[in-house]
Amino acid sequence: MAKSFSIRHQPGFTTIAAVCFVALYMPIIVLVVYAFNEAPSTSEWGGFSLKWFQSASQNAQVIDATLRSFQIAAIAATLATIAATMAALATTRTPPYPGLTFKYAMINQPLMVPEIVTGVALLIFFSRIKIFTGYSGLGYLIAAHTAFCIPFAYLPIRARLENMDLSLERAAADLYATPWQAFRRVTLPLLWPGILAGLMLAFVISLDDVVITEFVKSGGQDTLPTYMLGQIRRGITPEINAISTAFLLLSVVIVTLFFFVSRKRD
Amino acid sequence: MPEQPGKNAIEVRGVRKVFGAGDAAVAALDTVSVSIRENEFFTLLGPSGCGKTTLLRLIAGFDYPSAGEILLYGDDIALLPPFKRPVNTVFQSYALFPHMTVSQNIGFGLEMLGKPKAEVKARVAEMLKLVRMEHLASRRTSQISGGQQQRVALARALAPQPKVLLLDEPLSALDYKLRKEMQIELKRLQNQTGITFIFVTHDQEEALTMSDRIAVMSSGKILQVGSPWDIYDKPADRFVADFIGETNFLTASIAGIENGKARATLKSGATITASVADGFQPKGEATVVVRPEHAKLVKGKAELSGTVENVVYFGTDTHIHVRLDGSDDLFIVRQQNARSAGCGFETGDKAGIAIGDDAAQVLRD
Numbered sequence: 075m076a077k078s079f080s081i082r083h084q085p086g087f088t089t090i091a092a093v094c095f096v097a098l099y100m101p102i103i104v105l106v107v108y109a110f111n112e113a114p115s116t117s118e119w120g121g122f123s124l125k126w127f128q129s130a131s132q133n134a135q136v137i138d139a140t141l142r143s144f145q146i147a148a149i150a151a152t153l154a155t156i157a158a159t160m161a162a163l164a165t166t167r168t169p170p171y172p173g174l175t176f177k178y179a180m181i182n183q184p185l186m187v188p189e190i191v192t193g194v195a196l197l198i199f200f201s202r203i204k205i206f207t208g209y210s211g212l213g214y215l216i217a218a219h220t221a222f223c224i225p226f227a228y229l230p231i232r233a234r235l236e237n238m239d240l241s242l243e244r245a246a247a248d249l250y251a252t253p254w255q256a257f258r259r260v261t262l263p264l265l266w267p268g269i270l271a272g273l274m275l276a277f278v279i280s281l282d283d284v285v286i287t288e289f290v291k292s293g294g295q296d297t298l299p300t301y302m303l304g305q306i307r308r309g310i311t312p313e314i315n316a317i318s319t320a321f322l323l324l325s326v327v328i329v330t331l332f333f334f335v336s337r338k339r340d
Numbered sequence: 341m342p343e344q345p346g347k348n349a350i351e352v353r354g355v356r357k358v359f360g361a362g363d364a365a366v367a368a369l370d371t372v373s374v375s376i377r378e379n380e381f382f383t384l385l386g387p388s389g390c391g392k393t394t395l396l397r398l399i400a401g402f403d404y405p406s407a408g409e410i411l412l413y414g415d416d417i418a419l420l421p422p423f424k425r426p427v428n429t430v431f432q433s434y435a436l437f438p439h440m441t442v443s444q445n446i447g448f449g450l451e452m453l454g455k456p457k458a459e460v461k462a463r464v465a466e467m468l469k470l471v472r473m474e475h476l477a478s479r480r481t482s483q484i485s486g487g488q489q490q491r492v493a494l495a496r497a498l499a500p501q502p503k504v505l506l507l508d509e510p511l512s513a514l515d516y517k518l519r520k521e522m523q524i525e526l527k528r529l530q531n532q533t534g535i536t537f538i539f540v541t542h543d544q545e546e547a548l549t550m551s552d553r554i555a556v557m558s559s560g561k562i563l564q565v566g567s568p569w570d571i572y573d574k575p576a577d578r579f580v581a582d583f584i585g586e587t588n589f590l591t592a593s594i595a596g597i598e599n600g601k602a603r604a605t606l607k608s609g610a611t612i613t614a615s616v617a618d619g620f621q622p623k624g625e626a627t628v629v630v631r632p633e634h635a636k637l638v639k640g641k642a643e644l645s646g647t648v649e650n651v652v653y654f655g656t657d658t659h660i661h662v663r664l665d666g667s668d669d670l671f672i673v674r675q676q677n678a679r680s681a682g683c684g685f686e687t688g689d690k691a692g693i694a695i696g697d698d699a700a701q702v703l704r705d
């Protein structure tokens with residue numbers, strides 16, 4: 075019997091795979107391990123301890139930045155998901171027309187434009203508005219986060235809608251449901267897993283952002299990632315490892331939930 | 341012949357539907373006019389792509405005509421959105437709401453109409469009984485079989501008591517036996533509810549067995565409207581004759597039309613009597629059709645003669661293919677089978693084909 079072709083039997087495959095895995099996971103494993111280091115070093119092991127977690131959780135700046143991160147992520151992800159849901163409905167529930175591809179591109183703009191460019195552009199744009207209005211609150215960060223979260227919320231929602239038979243909405247209309255009733259009673263309940271998946275993805279993306287936040291934030295508006303960046307500039311202690319570890323755990327939980335929700339069928 | 345006003349549930353008047361624009365424009369419906377009477381089982385029959393679904397969608401309101409009127413009991417509904425039309429649809433794919441139970445699906449239309457809860461509940465119970473689904477009322481629609489889904493789709497569309505029920509090839513997804521069962525079921529439901537049914541199919545046998553009247557469609561046009569008997573025995577043109585059942589086409593010269601009958605002289609020289617449609621005046625040559633079961637194969641001389649080329653046994657009957665003398669045409673004769681007896685002919689036999697007085701029809705084309 076002839077052996078069927080498998081990439082796993084190609085010479086070098088195992089080596090390359092091993093190198094990739096080590097490069098990906100070793101640094102993270104090391105980071106996590108040193109979060110439990112007794113000694114105040116990220117390279118010399120001094121025994122097991124939870125003291126860095128304790129000190130991080132009592133650090134007022136960490137708490138402040140964490141709360142701000144959550145606040146921004148919650149509001150921005152919600153707004154982005156609402157916008158993305160409307161965009162997904164508008165791009166899948168109408169017959170194809172010229173210019174539709176262009177609209178996809180517009181909606182997905184944040185995936186294509188380098189973050190640094192958006193960051194600089196927003197910095198200049200918002201500084202003008204700050205001068206005119208005198209407002210310097212969290213609104214700028216929320217607006218920026220909402221904008222770059224939209225495509226991440228849009229993708230799972232659109233995928234869900236494209237798998238949803240148009241004839242269901244037609245049947246609802248046939249049975250005397252007004253467009254709003256058809257949306258409320260048929261489209262929305264069936265779309266819900268997609269919306270939830272979009273929301274979670276947007277939340278994680280917002281939570282994780284550094285570049286745009288760094289440019290847009292005013293004084294005293296550090297989020298958790300920008301706080302960590304600032305700390306690292308002054309030298310690393312295992313407290314940063316502890317924060318990173320907690321952050322990692324949170325992301326893993328949310329992304330896992332995302333996979334379960336988006337794979338769920340009707 | 342103008343229909344009596346007020347007795348028509350639906351009147352389609354000069355409806356055109358064009359898809360696309362410019363050179364790419366396709367007329368899916370090319371000036372269609374038809375009247376559908378109250379309480380009748382009306383079937384749109386035609387091959388795939390002839391415009392049946394398009395016509396149904398225009399009546400349901402999922403699309404709007406490019407020209408023409410659609411009247412529902414005299415009111416033009418052509419431009420109303422679907423949720424404002426007292427017309428319901430049974431979709432080919434059923435389109436049941438997967439997040440609702442069987443009962444919730446059936447009650448959906450009534451609920452949207454704002455009926456009181458008690459009334460919805462009573463009506464749903466009545467519908468469940470009508471389609472014999474009481475035992476599955478609280479199941480999800482994904483947990484029932486195809487045939488059961490079909491019944492739920494029917495009950496859901498019938499529950500709001502529409503003025504007209506539209507059915508787009510509702511049985512095509514079912515296997516043969518279930519399809520036969522559902523055909524009878526549909527007839528029963530139509531009788532019991534008295535609702536006007538507009539039924540779409542490409543299956544001529546289904547159309548003949550179920551309908552009060554049939555409209556035969558081809559390429560966006562309605563070619564003939566009539567009872568199954570009319571359509572089968574008096575096809576107006578070649579397409580209808582060919583699409584419905586098996587037919588023998590003969591060329592004849594027509595003379596002496598009187599009382600809807602004409603003398604048709606066949607190429608063999610024999611003259612037979614053939615029916616002519618009302619008001620049709622064929623000149624000279626025309627095509628005459630004879631159904632295989634309306635001709636009789638005989639041992640001696642008859643109107644036509646030829647050589648038996650093939651004998652095909654079908655259980656209830658036998659088809660005998662005869663190559664006609666003096667031409668290359670094949671003529672098929674269908675004979676009822678008797679128990680323990682052959683049809684009396686074998687391949688190679690010379691035979692005559694007797695065509696009775698009421699067996700032939702002159703086509704319009």
Ligand SMILES: Nc1ncnc2c1ncn2[C@@H]1O[C@H](COP(=O)(O)OP(=O)(O)O)[C@@H](O)[C@H]1O
Binds near residue numbers: 359360366388
């Ligand atoms: N939305 C549409 N856009 C373009 N052409 C269409 C559309 N719907 C139907 N058609 C065309 O109209 C014709 C009739 O289609 P349809 O009514 O679905 O036929 P049937 O139901 O008899 O099979 C076909 O040639 C089909 O390609």
Ligand SMILES: [Mg+2]
Binds near residue numbers: 389392393394
């Ligand atoms: Mg069709």
